[in-house]
Amino acid sequence: MRQTLDHLSAIKPILASQSQRRKELFTNLNIAFEVHSANIDEDSLLDDDPVKTVIRIAREKAYSVSEIYEHSRFIVAADTVVSIDNVILGKPKNAEDAFRMLATISGATHEVYTGVAIQYGKWAADFYECTKVEFDEIPKADIFEYIESGEVFDRAGAYGIQDAFGLAFIRAIHGDFFNVMGFPMNAFLRFLKENQSQILGNAGSE
Amino acid sequence: MRQTLDHLSAIKPILASQSQRRKELFTNLNIAFEVHSANIDEDSLLDDDPVKTVIRIAREKAYSVSEIYEHSRFIVAADTVVSIDNVILGKPKNAEDAFRMLATISGATHEVYTGVAIQYGKWAADFYECTKVEFDEIPKADIFEYIESGEVFDRAGAYGIQDAFGLAFIRAIHGDFFNVMGFPMNAFLRFLKENQSQILGNAGSE
Numbered sequence: 335m336r337q338t339l340d341h342l343s344a345i346k347p348i349l350a351s352q353s354q355r356r357k358e359l360f361t362n363l364n365i366a367f368e369v370h371s372a373n374i375d376e377d378s379l380l381d382d383d384p385v386k387t388v389i390r391i392a393r394e395k396a397y398s399v400s401e402i403y404e405h406s407r408f409i410v411a412a413d414t415v416v417s418i419d420n421v422i423l424g425k426p427k428n429a430e431d432a433f434r435m436l437a438t439i440s441g442a443t444h445e446v447y448t449g450v451a452i453q454y455g456k457w458a459a460d461f462y463e464c465t466k467v468e469f470d471e472i473p474k475a476d477i478f479e480y481i482e483s484g485e486v487f488d489r490a491g492a493y494g495i496q497d498a499f500g501l502a503f504i505r506a507i508h509g510d511f512f513n514v515m516g517f518p519m520n521a522f523l524r525f526l527k528e529n530q531s532q533i534l535g536n537a538g539s540e
Numbered sequence: 541m542r543q544t545l546d547h548l549s550a551i552k553p554i555l556a557s558q559s560q561r562r563k564e565l566f567t568n569l570n571i572a573f574e575v576h577s578a579n580i581d582e583d584s585l586l587d588d589d590p591v592k593t594v595i596r597i598a599r600e601k602a603y604s605v606s607e608i609y610e611h612s613r614f615i616v617a618a619d620t621v622v623s624i625d626n627v628i629l630g631k632p633k634n635a636e637d638a639f640r641m642l643a644t645i646s647g648a649t650h651e652v653y654t655g656v657a658i659q660y661g662k663w664a665a666d667f668y669e670c671t672k673v674e675f676d677e678i679p680k681a682d683i684f685e686y687i688e689s690g691e692v693f694d695r696a697g698a699y700g701i702q703d704a705f706g707l708a709f710i711r712a713i714h715g716d717f718f719n720v721m722g723f724p725m726n727a728f729l730r731f732l733k734e735n736q737s738q739i740l741g742n743a744g745s746e
Contacts, residue, residue: 335682335708362704465712470730476541498568501718501725502541506671511717512707519707524676 338527339365341534342408345454350399350411353488355496355516363519372398372411376424384417388449389460396451397458408454408533414516416491418444423491432481435492441471444491446514450522455536461525463518465509467495472503490516544733545571547740548614551660556605556617559694561702561722569725578604578617582630590623594655595666606659614660614739620722622697624650629697638687641698647677650697652720656728661742667731669724671715673701678709696722 343365349356352371360367372395379394381387395411403409416423418438426432444467451460480499486492494500495507495514510518526533549571555562558577566573578601585600587593601617609615622629624644632638649672657666686705692698700706701713701720716724732739 335679336685359707362707364704470726473541479542495717498570501565501568502729503726504716505726506715507717508714509712510710511701511713520676520709520711523708 335523335527338523338530339363341530342526345408345533345536347408347410348399348403350395350409353412353516355494356412359512359515359517359519370399370402372396374398376413380422380424382420382422384415384422384445384447385449385462387422388413388415388447388462389451390449392449392451393453393458393460396453400453405453405455408452408536410450410452410522412448412450412517414446414448414490414513416444416446418442425488425490426486426492429481432486432492433477436472436477436480436486437474439467439469439491439493440477441469443468446491448513448516448518450518450525454532457532457536459525459529459532461521463510463513463521465507465511465513467504467514468506468508470503470505476503541729541733544729544736545569547736548732551614551739551742553614553616554605554609556601556615559618559722561700562618565718565721565723565725576605576608578602580604582619586628586630588626588628590621590628590651590653591655591668593628594619594621594653594668595657596655598655598657599659599664599666602657602659603664611659611661614658614742616656616658616728618654618656618723620652620654620696620719622650622652624648631694631696632692632698635687638692638698639683642678642683642686642692643680645673645675645697645699646683647675649674652697654719654722654724656724656731660738663738663742665731665735665738667727669716669719669727671713671717671719673710673720674712674714676709676711682709 346366348368350372379390391413392411396409400409446465449462552572554574556578585596597619598617602615606615652671655668
């Protein structure tokens with residue numbers, strides 16, 4: 335793993351995301367990286383299928399930032415949605431939207447999908463990770479209090495697993511915790527290890 | 541939940557633990573609490589059964605701190621162990637011990653048990669939570685690097701799920717993430733809600 339991290343650090347990846355949690359997870363890995371958030375129209379890329387949605391949006395983010403650097407840099411982008419009963423929940427647009435989302439996930443199990451896309455020169459690759467999350471019944475008063483805190487608005491499904499709200503009401507998860515935070519680091523590192531030649535090959539051709 | 545948290549805050553619980561992670565989880569809840577770590581002989585309380593072990597140690601910690609306050613305060617204590625193939629892993633005693641533990645959990649699934657004990661006046665109660673953790677195969681070089689970091693020594697099973705090591709090598713969990721960090725807050729809050737009368741009753745009799 336050290337070798338993979340050293341290779342990654344040497345090419346200084348660009349994280350195409352403005353998510354504070356994603357930055358934190360990259361920081362925790364102790365690798366060198368930069369941030370350049372993508373500016374794309376996500377709404378036009380939505381699909382009924384959560385996997386297609388997160389892959390499509392992540393690819394678009396990665397490609398758009400790669401273009402800015404004339405495809406000379408290693409770009410990694412991600413998109414996260416919540417899926418429950420065939421309905422996809424992104425970030426809430428307002429307090430009513432947040433209430434609807436939190437009432438939907440209360441007392442139920444939903445899936446969190448994160449799509450990850452990499453663009454490095456001509457090499458484009460992607461994968462996704464899914465984690466199941468079981469929520470307790472959430473009293474309405476707690477939903478209102480959480481919405482008032484303002485924390486809900488930049489979170490897919492209107493909650494953060496790392497918030498006091500998640501700490502209190504999430505009974506169990508099945509899968510990668512960090513995927514629910516917004517980036518499946520374990521799957522990403524395994525993916526890089528399996529594709530080490532692409533990283534080295536592209537780095538060599540610069 | 542707000543009501544439960546307000547009641548808890550009003551009686552200012554004492555956390556009988558010196559674990560930095562447990563303190564963090566209590567801090568994240570935004571409740572008033574104090575810390576008074578217990579000083580007990582854990583080795584004499586070990587059992588072949590992980591549930592018996594964590595409950596016994598947690599009860600002993602809670603009772604010993606409660607005595608100091610002449611049983612006037614709400615004391616909460618916890619103990620965490622890792623269990624794999626009928627072997628219990630506590631905190632490693634030295635680097636060799638840590639290596640043995642990390643080699644054991646590599647490429648396998650283990651269980652993390654946390655026992656929680658509450659002592660409040662004459663009321664004593666306890667429960668436990670279990671989370672399954674799936675680890676990737678961990679290269680020996682990464683085990684050595686992690687041991688050298690020194691982070692392994694105050695962690696049951698010689699790892700922290702919140703460390704870069706956990707971020708990199710844990711493929712999935714089944715159950716409560718925060719239980720693996722050392723305290724099952726979701727189960728604790730549900731337990732308090734179900735036993736609200738005990739908290740109020742005892743607080744009233746002071």
